Amino acid sequence: AQSVTQLDSHVSVSEGTPVLLRCNYSSSYSPSLFWYVQHPNKGLQLLLKYTSAATLVKGINGFEAEFKKSETSFHLTKPSAHMSDAAEYFCVVSADFYNNNDMRFGAGTRLTVKP
């Protein structure tokens, strides 16, 4: 069984300041982990993925995430927020990246960016 918990339902930052969106996971297997972003009225877009290669994963738009097995975490960060980053972000865990019958989505974190 596996699950994912996004620790904050809403995060608000000022433009130009760092972003931290927190995600903890639970998995019986070596998990695959993803971060997706959804802008208003758009579909999901994959930001980055971890599939047991390097623990620090770089994604699109300046985002990155670090897989920490000891802490069962996969937090998403960005050094400097941009207004266009305002969206909803989902952390996802899957037991098997190549056979995703058991994907689990976090509840989402809404990121607000203030001017």
Added chain:
Amino acid sequence: DGGITQSPKYLFRKEGQNVTLSCEQNLNHDAMYWYRQDPGQGLRLIYYSQIVNDFQKGDIAEGYSVSREKKESFPLTVTSAQKNPTAFYLCASSAMTGRTFFGQGTRLTVV
């Protein structure tokens, strides 16, 4: 309990047949989406609908069709024109300014 229901969880289809995947939501959401996941890739958008009787193609709509006759329902038909239909399919819905909810997915296998 409010949520999204996809059925069935596993589906097998013979080559050359059309098959329809069900997605129902009781969340009163306007927007609904269909995604596909293949090995080694993230989710890709097939179709989405923001209102009843209207829908738009996503990134990989070829070989698929949808309908949105009711707000609660957004079925996806995988037609025989889809060259590689074996995949995991995920349905989602969202209110225009609210959270997105996801179904549990359907794994389609062509035999």
